[in-house]
Amino acid sequence: ELKVEQNPLFLSMQEGKNYTIYCNYSTTSDRLYWYRQDPGKSLESLFVLLSNGAVKQEGRLMASLDTKARLSTLHITAAVHDLSATYFCAVIIQGGSEKLVFGKGTKLTVNP
C-alpha cells in the first residue's frame, strides 16, 4: 500500500528566507504532483514531475523528484507573504489506475 509522508506539516517562515518541504513515499512510483490550496479554496496544480531527476521551477518555487530515493522536494526561495498556503504532494499508484495518494499537506505561513 502506497503511503505518502510530508514534512514538516506546519512551517512558519520569515519573508526573504529559504526553506524546503519534503515528500517521501513508500512504494515505487514515477509520477508525482504538487498542489497548492488557499484557505477555503480548491486545489491548484503547481508541478507535474514525470520522471527521475525531473526538476520544475515557477517563480520562487522549485520542485524535484528522485524516484530511487522515493523523495520529492519543494524548495522555496526568498519567501514572500503571497506564498502562504497549504502545499500537498500526491503520488500516482502504479498500475494504470490513475489514482493518487495525497500527503497530509504542509501549511506554510510567511511572516513579514
Added chain:
Amino acid sequence: DAGITQSPRHKVTETGTPVTLRCHQTENHRYMYWYRQDPGHGLRLIHYSYGVKDTDKGEVSDGYSVSRSKTEDFLLTLESATSSQTSVYFCAISETWAEQYFGPGTRLTVT
C-alpha cells in the same frame, strides 16, 4: 480553468437522510474522482470512475456510492448520512498521464 462544477456548494442535512452530490465537467475527461478533505487527513479518495458506468472504490468508500451514466456527470450518494461524513468534498477530473483538476468543493454538514 478546467470546466468543473459541483452542486450544491453547501449543504446541511440530518443524520439518516440520503444526500447526493453532483460533479459536472465540460472537458470530456475520461477520469473522475471524489475526495473528502478533513483536517489532519489531507485528501482521501472515496470513489473514482474510469469511464461511463466504470467505477471503483477508493480508500474511504464505506457509506458512499457513485454513478456515472454520462461522461460529464459523476454523482456521489450518501445513502444514510452520518455525522462522520461531515466534510468538504472535492470532485476532480483528469486524462491519462495528466494532473487532476479539482472542482470548487462542497461543504457538507450532517447534524
